[in-house]
Amino acid sequence: MYLNSIFSNPERLERLGDIAQSSFLPLIEAAVQFTLPLSVISFILGLFLAVVTALARISTVRVLQWIARVYVSIIRGTPLLVQLFILFYGLPTVGVTIDPFPAAVIGFSLNVGAYASEVIRAAILSIPKGQWEAADTIGMSYSQTLRRVILPQASRVSVPPLSNTFISLVKDTSLAALILVTEMFRVAQQIAATNYEFLLLYGQAALIYWIICFLLSLVQGRLENRFDRYVSR
Amino acid sequence: MYLNSIFSNPERLERLGDIAQSSFLPLIEAAVQFTLPLSVISFILGLFLAVVTALARISTVRVLQWIARVYVSIIRGTPLLVQLFILFYGLPTVGVTIDPFPAAVIGFSLNVGAYASEVIRAAILSIPKGQWEAADTIGMSYSQTLRRVILPQASRVSVPPLSNTFISLVKDTSLAALILVTEMFRVAQQIAATNYEFLLLYGQAALIYWIICFLLSLVQGRLENRFDRYVSR
C-alpha cells in the first residue's frame, strides 16, 4: 500500500533520502550538544545522590532511613514527565525559577539518584559481612571502610544494572523538550513538523539512541573486564 | 507569587478543589479501564517472552543467542515512543494494521520482554550449578529441570528487579495515548486542556500512579515473604 507507493514513486523515495541526509547532522549536533552532556552530567550527579541515599537507607538512623524511603518512593512512583513539569512549571509559582538546562539536570539527577540508590543499596548489601568485619578488625573507620573496601567491590556488582539505568536515562532525556531543552528528539520533532515525515525522523533518532546505547554497552564490557581482574570466574 | 495568589484567592482555591474532585473519578476510571489492564496483560505476556528470550540467550545454539541479543539490543536501545510509533503508524505502510489496544499490548510486551529477559537471565545464572547437576542426577530432562527446579528458585531472586520493571511499565503506559489508547494520563491531559490546570491534573495523575506503585510494593513484599518460606535469612 503506502510502502508500495513509496517504492513505486521514485520522487518520494528521493525526497525521503534528501530529508534523511539533511536531518542527520542537526540530530547528531543536538545529541552531542544536549542529549549526551545532559545524560552524562545527570548520571554522575545522580550516582553521588544514589550513594548517599543508599547509605541513608542502610544506616541505623531512623530519620535518614525514612527520608531516603520517601524520596525513592515518590520518584519511582510518579512519572518523570510530571516531575519535570512540577520542577519547571510548578516551582516558579512558589518563587523558584530554574533555567531549562539546570532544571533538566536536577530532574534527571533526582531520578537517577532514586533508581540507582536501590541498585547500590543491593550491591552494598551483597558484600559479605566478613568484609566489614575485616575492615573493623584492622581498625578502619566507617568512611574508610566504605571508600576503600565496600564501594570498590560494590561497583563491580553494580555495573550491569547501572548501565541499564544509564540507558534508560539517555532515552528519557527526550522528555527534556518539555522544559525547553532542545535535545535530539526535540530536533527530530521540529524537523518532522516542517516536512511531516515523523516516522522517518523518529526512526533516525532511534538509530542514534541505539548507537549511543551500543557504545555504552562496550564501555560496560570494558568496565566489567577491568573489575574482573580481581574476581575469579 | 502564583501560589500566594492561590491562597489569597478563595475563589480560585475553590475552583481547584472542584476540579480536583470532579476529575478524580474519570482518572480512576481510566486507570482501571486501561492503565491497569494494559500494564497487567503486557507484563504477563512480557514475562513469558522474557523467559523464552533468557533461555535463548543462555542456550548453546548460536542462532537463538543472536536473535535474542539483537531483540534485546534494539528494544533497550531505542525509545519506547518510537517503537510504538513504528508499530502503529509504520506497520500499516507494509500492510499490517493492528488495533490500538492490541498494538499497545504488543509494544509494551515486547518492551517488558527485553528488559525482564536480562533480569531472568541473571536470576537463572545465579542458581548454583549444583542445582542443575542434582536435577541431572535424578534423571530430569531440561524442561523438567527448568520448570521444577530452576525457575521456581529464579523467581525468588527476580521479584525485586521485576517489580522495578513493572513500576516502569505502569508509568510508561502513558505513552499509549500516542496510539489512541485513552489511558489515565491522556484523560488528565484532556481535562487539563479544557481548564488549563495542568499542574493540578498532572499532580493528580502522579498521585494515582504513586498509589498503584505503592500497592505493587505491598504485593512485592508479600511475594518475597512467600518465597522466603524456603530461604534462610
Next chain:
Amino acid sequence: MISIKNLHKSFGELEVLKGIDLDVEKGQTIVVIGPSGSGKTTFLRCLNILEKPSDGTVEIGGLVADFSKPMSKKQIMAFRKQSAMVFQHYNLFPHMTALDNILEGPVTVQKKDKAQAKEKALALLDKVGLSDKADSYPHQLSGGQQQRVGIARALALEPKVMLFDEPTSALDPELVGEVLQVMKDLTQEGMTMVVVTHEMRFAKGAADEVLFMDSGRIVERGTPDEVFNRPQEERTKRFLNLIQDTDTI
C-alpha cells in the same frame, strides 16, 4: 557391578583423567583419596555422566557405555539411572521439603505412583533417622541432616551404585559422624559404593579397597590397612603425611 576401562577425560587442553581402570564387585565399597585437583570429583562425575568422558568404556550393572562413540540423550539417561550421586554440598532443592526432595525423582521423573512413592520415601527418611523432618525445608535442617536427606534422595532412585563426593567435608566436625553412620549402614546392607572422602574412620571401618589418585591416575590401591599403614609409593606417603594426625608440625 562396575567395570571401568581406560577412562579418559579432558577439559580442553587439560587432561584430568589419564586412563582409569577399575573393577568393583557387587556390594563392595571403594574409597578414593588424593590431593585436591587430582581428578577424584571428575572421576565420580564421569560415572554418572555429569561430565562426558573423552574416551574409555564403563559398565555398570550390565549396561555398557562406550565413550569413544557419541551417545544419544536417551542412552545417557538410561546409563545414568544405574548410579546415584551424593554431593559435597548436598545440592538439595531449597524450595522443596525434605519429603518432596526425595519424591522428585520417583514421581516427577520415573512417574511412579505417588502414594507408593511417598510410603517408600518416608521409609527412607526413617532409615536415615529423619522421620520427623519430612516437612522441613533444607534451610531448617543442619548440615548433617541435609546430607542425610541427600542420601535418601539418591536412594529413592533405586540405583545399583551409590557415588559419594566428599559427603562430610562441608560439615561441622561433630555432625560428620551421623552421616558416616548412615553410609556405613548402607555398606553393610550390601550397597555398591564409590566414596571420595578423607575420613579415615570411614575408610578404615568400611572400605573394601582404597584408591589413591594423583594427577588423573590411580597411583596406589589396596586394602585400607595396606594403603594407610604400608604405602608403597612416595606420593602416597607424602599425601598421607599431610592429612594425617602425625607430627609434621
Next chain:
Amino acid sequence: MISIKNLHKSFGELEVLKGIDLDVEKGQTIVVIGPSGSGKTTFLRCLNILEKPSDGTVEIGGLVADFSKPMSKKQIMAFRKQSAMVFQHYNLFPHMTALDNILEGPVTVQKKDKAQAKEKALALLDKVGLSDKADSYPHQLSGGQQQRVGIARALALEPKVMLFDEPTSALDPELVGEVLQVMKDLTQEGMTMVVVTHEMRFAKGAADEVLFMDSGRIVERGTPDEVFNRPQEERTKRFLNLIQDTDTI
C-alpha cells in the same frame, strides 16, 4: 596479658556467653574447642569487640574495657588495637593484592610511612612463606595461601594478642598443614594466641591450655593431655567421641 572477668553476651533473648573468666599469660597459646553454637566465635569476637559484650571486663595488654558501661568509638578503636583477628573464611579484600591487603592497616589506618610499612609487609609475607605472591590477588591464591596472607595482615597491625577463628576449617585437607605450621611458628616466637580449632595436631603440639566450651560456658580446661586423654566432664567426653578418630561408627 589477657584477663577476662565475667564476660556475658546476649543476642536479644538468647544468652550466648554466660560468664566467661579467663587469664592468659604473655606468650601462651590457648585452644578453644566445643560443639557448633557453643559460643566460641562469639567469645573471640567479643575480645576484638566485633560484638559488643553485654557485661564483664576484659583487660588486654594493660588496657581495660568495662562492658557494663557504654564505650566511646575511640575507646573501642583503642582497645581493638590490642588484638587482631584471623577469620575462618580469610576475609581478604578481593580487590587488593596480597601486599595491599597487608598494607591497608598500617598505611591507611595507622598512617605509617608507606616505604617502611612496605618493607615490613614484605618481611611478613616472607615469614608466612609467600614472598613471591606479593602482587597476586586473593582469587589467584589457594585457600592455604589466602589464610597465610590473612595471618600476615593481622600481624602487620602489631597486636599484642592474635585471635584465630577456625583458621583451617575451610581448607582442603592437604592445605591445612601449611597454615598450622605458620601458627606454630608464631607460638614459638612467643606470640600470645587464642585459637578456636578442632585440629588435634595443633592443639596437642602447640597449646598451653585447652578450653572446652559448651552452651556459653567453659566446661572444662587443662593441658591438651588432660582434656583430650583424661576428660572429666561427660559433655567433653561425648564431644571428643564425635570428633575424634575413634570407633563410634
Next chain:
Amino acid sequence: GSSDNADNTESGSSTEGETDLLAEIQEEGTLVIGTEGTYPPFTFHDDSGELTGFDVEIAREVADRLGVEAEFLETQWDAMFAGLDAERFDMVANQVGINEERQESYDFSDPYITSTAVLVVAEGNEEIQSFDDLEGKLSAQSLTSNYAEMATSYGAELEGVEGFNQAIELLVSGRVDATVNDNLTVLDFQNQRPDAGIKVVDESGDAAQSALLFRKGNDTFVEAANEALAGMIEDGTYEEISNKWFGENVLE
C-alpha cells in the same frame, strides 16, 4: 500546538488517486477523523467527558452530509500526521492552519475558519503594549507556525514550544515575555482562567485560515468534503455552529 495558521493559498492540486477513498468510506459507512481532543474550543472533552468543539461539530456535519457516521480518533499532534499517512484516519479536523509546507505533503479542504493573531503577555507587564514592543523580547511560539514568523518579524527572540498550553505555562511561570496566538484560543483560555494573570494587548489585522486535512491523492473525497462545507455554509448550519462556539461567524 495546532493553531499555526498560514497564508491564504488555495489547496494544492493533488496527484491522481489510486483507489476511490470516498467510495470506500461510503461503503464502510464511517468516516474516521483524527483530532487532538485537547484543544478547546475546537476539539476537546466537555464536562461529561464527551468529545466536542467547533472542529468536531464541523467534521461531524461533513460526515452527515456524506451520509456516513463520524468516528473520532484522538492522539497528539505528531501522531495525527503519522496516522493520516498510515491510513489510520481518512481526514484530520484539528484547526490545522493552511501553509505551504503542509500543502507539499497533504491536501486541504476549502478553509472553514479565519482567525486573527493576538499578542498575549503577563498581567503585570506594562512594557509590551503592542506588536512593535516585541523587539528583543522572548516570545513562546510553536516554531513551525506562522505566529513564530510573525513574532520574529517584530524582532522577538523565540522560545520553541509544543503548543499553546506550554506557551501559557511559560508565560505564567515568568519564563517568557509574550506569546502570539490565535484569538479564539486565547479567548477560550481567558474564559476558563480569568484570573490566570495574562492579558491580550494587541491584535493583528492579518488573518489566517484553517481547513480539513487529507492524504494526497483523494481528490473526489476532498471535493465531496468541500461540497459538504459549502452546503452547510449555504443553509446556515455553519453559522449556527459558529455562533454556538464563538458568538459570531468566524468563516472570514
